[in-house]
Structures are given as structure tokens and as C-alpha cells.
Amino acid sequence: MAEKASVLLIGSGGVGTIAAVNLERGGLASVTAVLRSNYNIVKESGFDIQSCDHGHLEGWRPSKIINRIPDVAKENLRPFDYIICTTKNLPDIPPTVTDLIRPAVTPGHTAVVLIQNGLNIEKPLLAAFPQNVILSGVSLIGSKEPTPAKILHEFEDQLLVGAFNNPQLDSEHQQSVARKFVEIYSAGGKTKCEYQAKVGWYRWRKLVYNACLNPICAITGLDTGRIRLADGAIAGLLYPAMEEIRAAAKAAGHVLPDDIAHQMLTIEPVELYLSPSMLVDSRKGNFIEVETILGEPLREGRALGVPMPTLSVLYELGRAIQWGRKESRGMVSIPPKQVPGDV
Ligand SMILES: NC(=O)C1=CN([C@@H]2O[C@H](COP(=O)(O)OP(=O)(O)OC[C@H]3O[C@@H](n4cnc5c(N)ncnc54)[C@H](OP(=O)(O)O)[C@@H]3O)[C@@H](O)[C@H]2O)C=CC1
């Protein structure tokens, strides 16, 4: 029997834990998961997973759990075939994904799979790891970790995988690495994982949802069902924002269907009352993916002359929220509050 693919999973929250379940169930991969805040609980009693694809899994663990990023060269470890990144992608909050994964990447061997939302997330990785294949995972899944080690997976896992173009490498090789990953991810038989060469097109398409619903839900505190029911929000907020993304995508060479806003808005039923990942982060007081989901498409659209007034406001509100998170963690300093009567 062929040796299983060795996979390092970094970020075992909503998306990552379900990815680990798929890979382990398929039997073609052995997953080592790097855990952080949930490490002790998972070590003690495993994950408690309620999944629309996999049912109720109690005490579940991948093949191996660790609590730090391994240094493959220094520790003389077998190289990882794949590193899957399912952390939040926060280029404005150190460490960046590139710095985080660097010690675990074997040049010329490890394929890095970014199952993360947002635009231009591959750029720093292609620059840092020119000999490695970098794969794009566009995921449609509603999965969250409401409390440590409890995973609630409510929307069927659909994953589109393709290679971000690395000009240093043969394109057929990059394609075959992407197809191999699809094979091992699909082997569990519970999920819809497909190869998609049009990586950029699918990322922009997904942004029609994420750049609009994610911040609007996070700012208002309403889930996707409630924001669709809220007075005036579809016509006054959601459609204008979504049309701006469609226009920016078109200017960037990715023509999306005329009715893409309607398609993405109705992709899940209202009654699912789904909390997009940015709303989940907002409720937890976490950092939000403001730069990759909002900042990058906005900058691209503006540079191409596309007016994006709604997105601009959402972005600045998102940045203000992020600034508040930084302040609460002591990452910015502010002048002391003046006490009335002080000179
Ligand atoms: N949730 C969803 O339904 C969907 C999310 N996405 C995208 O998928 C990506 C992952 O999102 P999601 O699963 O919701 O994220 P979560 O917040 O649920 O999980 C992220 C995990 O990464 C861990 N992590 C962060 N930094 C480190 C680190 N330095 N070392 C080890 N672990 C770390 C976090 O640990 P800790 O708890 O300690 O912070 C957490 O367990 C995002 O880009 C998101 O936009 C895409 C489609 C759907």
C-alpha cells in the first residue's frame, strides 16, 4: 500500500478541523494538527464535532496533535507533503502566514494549501517559497468553533482547489499537485471537492459574498438570514456592495454573471441564519480579516478606476474595529484620558 500523504494542518478551528476529518476519513493522508488555544482540551478529550456531513463525532482527534510549528530541518523530520493553512489570514497582525509556516516548509517539496478567504493571499508565499507549489482552496462551508474544541458544521463542505500560478514552476506539475490534493481530500466520500483551474475567477466570485455579507453582518451583529430580512438591507446595502465587487472583478479581467449578486445572496436559505466567519470573530472579540477580504479587492478596484463607495465605508469601519482589537491587546498606545480640571 502506498504511503499516506503527510499533512500538517495549521489552524484547527471551524474549517481546518473539518478538513482534517475529511482527510483522515479518506485514508490517504495522515494529519498532524498544530493546535493553540484548544490544545489542552483536545489532548484531554478530543474534539466534539456536530457536522452536517459527518454526523456527531465525540472525542475525535487527527493522527497527531502538537502545540507549536515544527522546524522540519532542525528537528530532522520527514518533510510534509502538504501544509494546509486554515488560520485566519491577517497580514496586518503578526506573525503573517508566511512567517508562521516557514520552519515547516521543505523547499521544493511541500505544497502549501491556503484554504482561506480573500484576495492576493498567495503573493507573499510565492515570494517566500519560489520552489514550492501554492494551492488555492476556495471553501464554501459554514463551520465554527463556538467554544474551544467544539465544532459546529452547518453548511455542506464544498472545496474548489487549483494552483496559484508560480512562474518558477512547470504549470503541468502545479496542476497535478492540485489534482492529487483533490483526490486525497475527496477520498472520504462525504464532501464535494473539485479541481478548478480558474483560481482568480473563483476567488472574486466568492468575494461577492465575503466582502459584503461578512463585514455587514459583523458590523450590524446580524446573521445572514436576519440581514436579508432586515428592512431595506438587501437593496440599500447588500446589492450595492455586491455590484461594486462585480465591477471590480470585471475590471480585473474576471467577468462574473450579471445575476451573481442574487446567486451569492441566495446561496444558502434564509432559515439557516448562518453566522459568517467575520461575525463569529466579531462576537468573540477576535481580529477580523479586513485586509484580505475588504482591503485587497477595494485597492484593486480603485486602481482600475472602479467607484466603490459602499466598500470604502465598510473597509474603514472594518479598520476601526480592527484598531479597537489592537488597542485591547496593547498593540497601539493612545494619549491618556483627560480628567476634567487637569491642566
Ligand atoms: N468558518 C467558515 O465557515 C468559513 C471560513 N473560511 C475561511 O477559512 C479560514 C479559516 O476560518 P475559520 O475556520 O472560520 O477560522 P477559526 O477562527 O475557526 O479557526 C482558526 C484557527 O487557527 C488557529 N490559529 C491561529 N493562529 C495560529 C497559530 N499561530 N498557531 C496555531 N493555530 C493558530 C486558531 O487558534 P486560536 O483559537 O488559538 O486562535 C483557530 O483554531 C479563514 O480565512 C476564513 O475566512 C472560508 C469559508 C467558510
Ligand SMILES: CC(C)(CO)C(=O)C(=O)O
Ligand atoms: C460563505 C461563508 C459564510 C461560508 O462558507 C464564508 O465564507 C465565511 O463564513 O466566511
